[in-house]
Amino acid sequence: MSKKSVVSEAQEIQLAIELIQLGARLQLLETEVSLSRERLLKLYKELKGVSPPKGMLPFSTxxxxxxxxxxxxxxxxxxxxxxxxxxxxxxxxxxxxxxxxxxxxxxxxxxxxxxxxxxxxxxxxxxxxxxxxxxxxxxxxxxxxxxxxxxxxxxxxxxxxxxxxxxxxxxxxxxxxxxxxx
Ligand SMILES: [Zn+2]
Incomplete structure (x- = not known):
């Protein structure tokens, strides 16, 4: 892995951590963070102690x-x-x-x-x-x-x-x- 991609991966992890701590749901993380779903799930579980709620966001206007x-x-x-x-x-x-x-x-x-x-x-x-x-x-x-x-x-x-x-x-x-x- 090149030095550049190591740096950008560290930035993506940092971003994911900050988003999870602010309360982001998985759908947001998957859209905004360039990490695999598996890594995001793992990070989420590590930080929150539970798996993220399943399913799409139900929000309407x-x-x-x-x-x-x-x-x-x-x-x-x-x-x-x-x-x-x-x-x-x-x-x-x-x-x-x-x-x-x-x-x-x-x-x-x-x-x-x-x-x-x-x-x-x-x-x-x-x-x-x-x-x-x-x-x-x-x-x-x-x-x-x-x-x-x-x-x-x-x-x-x-x-x-x-x-x-x-x-x-x-x-x-x-x-x-x-x-x-x-
Ligand atoms: Zn007014």
Missing amino acids: DWFLTWQPNIHSSLFINIHKFLIEHAGATGIHAVMKAYKLYLEQMPPEPGEEPLLSLTRAWTLVRFFQSDMLGLTSCEECKGKFVVNALDLNQGYRCGLCHMPSRAGKTRKARDAAALQAA
Whole structure:
């Protein structure tokens, strides 16, 4: 084996370790890391003490559009966009960097899993790349939020300005609360 391929293999192992520690599922690892499935399985088992869950990822775009996940997903994708546009981050490294920053902003409760897992965050980026999801500005707070790219998002109001438990703040919020209760 040449010196160069030894170096790149060490980098791939390092990448796999970091991804597994951040919670990556096997499908993500197989897509992003140039190591055989057998080696990835072995690394996963070594680090986690258990085999990775089997099967394909069940994620659809719907999850990212529900109330609380939408707020977390929007935060993550804004960080990711910033790193791509202003910090020269690319590919899986941009996803990892953005994910770590997301965890700093939204640390999970002790003993709890983060609401947005690394694998979901990675899936979110792929939904953006395939133009299934997009960003739109909230009419009220001007923040940018994840929306279905195929919807007409005119007059969009985000989940924070339209928080279900804060009915009565504005007429629109009252209307939304009434709709939810109906
Ligand atoms: Zn808003």
